[in-house]
Amino acid sequence: MKAEHLAPIGAALARLLSPHAEVVLHDPATDQVVAIWNPLSGRAPGDPSLLGELDELSESGPDVYGPYPKTLADGRRLSSVSAVVRDEDGQPAYVFCVNVDRTAFDEASRLLAAFAAPVTAQPRALFEHDWTETLNEVVAGYVRERGVTVDRLTRADRLAVLGRLDAAGVLSARRSVPAVARALRISRSALYQLLGDLRKDADADPS
Missing domain, CATH: 3.30.450.20 (PAS domain)
Known part of the structure; x- marks a missing residue:
């Protein structure tokens, strides 16, 4: 050799x-x-x-x-x-x-370690009115619970998410409809239909 x-x-x-x-x-x-x-x-x-x-x-x-x-x-x-x-x-x-x-x-290890500092809570004064943050958290939390992607959510799933968003006050925020539609990856017309069904279910609830 x-x-x-x-x-x-x-x-x-x-x-x-x-x-x-x-x-x-x-x-x-x-x-x-x-x-x-x-x-x-x-x-x-x-x-x-x-x-x-x-x-x-x-x-x-x-x-x-x-x-x-x-x-x-x-x-x-x-x-x-x-x-x-x-x-x-x-x-x-x-x-x-x-x-x-x-x-x-x-050097890269030291840089990454510096970025690994503990994350503090969001300042309430800055974020208490940020409904988009709440929107993202609610949708992300639901898909984690279900173990599916947003694209795979059923109609019942979307109604459940809308119920949570409504309880969190997101649906009453100005200009929330386009953002919610984007988050759920559906059209605005489809979202309005779901919202109508959600309201009907709420009105029919004797409690």
Whole structure:
């Protein structure tokens, strides 16, 4: 097996993970770097491999090592994985190492953690008259209870939702009809029909 036969694999890995990783092909027999792609570490072909950081490469040893931590000279932290490529006799012929720079991922993790601050309640002074918020909460709560999408709601379901919206005061708000129709994904005429049926049912209720 020749190093040039493995070169397309190294190039493909580097292209996939660029610019966050370097890929290195080592020759364990000479303990030298054979090829390197996207050299974050500044190494070049012919430089020492320093594979002593891995366990002893042997016929009975593992073929994949890691992920294990490494650090560049400028302080950047890496996550590394090494894979042993064996010849026909089962002896280590080459070692592929993929070293991923964790900087971008650590920064993204810190950013996401900052956005995970506890959410406080909505200020009543700002939202007590926001009937659209109530509309969304009522519809979303109902479809969660039923385990269906809005498109799959039956006529009885829509009447039940309208009953909740009416009790919450949404239907008495100005310009609520177009918004309710959009939320239920029906036409205005269909909504007016449902509202008529809802009123009839309410009038017929002896309670």
